[in-house]
Amino acid sequence: MTTNTNQDRHQQRHENQSILLAGASGVLGTHVTRALTEAGHKVTGLGRGPANGIRADLLDREALLRAVDGHSFDVVVHAATSLSRPPLRHRDMHATDALRTEGTAHLIEAARATGARRFVAESMVFGYGYGDHGEHVLTEEDTFGPPGRTAELERHLAGMRVKEQLTFAAAGLDGVALRFGAFYGPGGTDALLPLLRGRKLPVPRDHGRVLPWVELTDAARAVVAAVERGRPGRAYNIADDTPLGFGGHVRAVAERFGLPQPMTVPLWLMKxxxxxxxxxxxxxxxxxxxxxxELDWTPSFPSTRDGLAAMAART
Known part of the structure; x- marks a missing residue:
């Protein structure tokens, strides 16, 4: 009887939490909102668009603090980006880089102002460094945010490095970071389909290069797990079981949706x-x-082929 009561109390701490989600109207945020709601939590969106319960720009500190004044939340989740489509050039990432640095600092202030006790940050596996890591399987103990080889790469890596540093160092907040693989799935892969249909998305041969991937609903479940069970000060890699090269992924999308295979070009031509x-x-x-x-999380879709098959079956 005592054991059951303790389990009930433990479960109660995880349910019915009030969560402020920065980036709720984005591709990942839409899935996170649904997953958190289905898990019994109350979600309030934070962002510039009218679909958000609290409208504010993370880069405007004073406006953000005014917007959250009088509100109370248990958890704040930072999943905000400035990406409306896949980034192609370095400059396409600059606004998101700023959200990872200044935006995170401002959001942490807002989290404290609302009485939140937990802060969950979206991070990315590319924070381990762009380039060839060979056969080495990276764990959370490997260096995260090493110096970039160029000024532009350093700008992106600094964004991810600083976002995690701020998350873990935030006094009074239990900080957790999720290092996601490359996203695909409903709301994400859709953007590739017209490009493939019009043969406007050339890709190189992978020649053994692979990347971690994660389906968006699996990524959203990881956010729920981090909200409920993530250990303070911990980062977690979130990816499926089957790394795949970028070209291989795009070709799998074309095959699954019955679209023309993309044109194959030399890698240097993509510079x-x-x-x-x-x-x-x-x-x-x-x-x-x-x-x-630690999170009791496993991917529902162990490979992109599994996730794409499920996506195609729903369309």
Whole structure:
């Protein structure tokens, strides 16, 4: 009887939490809102658009603090980006880089002002560094946010590095970071379909290069797990079981949706699309053992082919 009562109390701490979600109207945020709501939490969106319960720009500190004044939340989740489509050039990432630095600092102030006790930050596996990591399987103990090889890469890496540093150092907040693989799935993969249909998305051969991927609904479940079970001060790799090269992923999308296969081009020809080139030329493998052990999270879709099949079946 005592055991059951303790379990009930433990469960109660996880349910019916009030959560402020920055980036709720974005691709990931839409899935996170649904997953948190289905788990029994109350979600309030924070962002510039009219669909948000609290409208404010994370880069405007004073306006943000005014917007949250009088509100109370248990948890704040930072999943805000400035990406309306996949980034191709380095400059496409600049606004998101700012949200990861100044925006995070401002949001942490807002979290404290609302009485929140937990702060969950969206991070990315690319924070381990763009480039070829070979066969090494990266864990959360590996260096995160190493110096970038170029000024532009350093700008992106600094954004991810600072976002995590601020998350873990925030006094009075239990900070948790989720290092996601590349996203795909409903709301994300859709943007590729017209490009493939019009044969406007060339890709290189992978030549052994692979990246971690994660389906968006799986990513959203990881956010719920971090809200409920994430250990303070911990980062978690969140990816499926089957790393795949960027070209291989795009070809799998074309095959699954019955679209023309993309044109194959040499990798050097992608250099004008500078950010995409940095991603396409990278090799990353990550371990998700910590997320499985501590968050009790496993991907529903162990490979992109599984996730794409489920997506195609729903359309």
């Amino acid at each position: 004008p699309m500078s950010y995409a080139h940095a991603v396409m030329s990278s090799t990353l493998r990550v371990s998700t053992a910590a997320a499985r052990r």
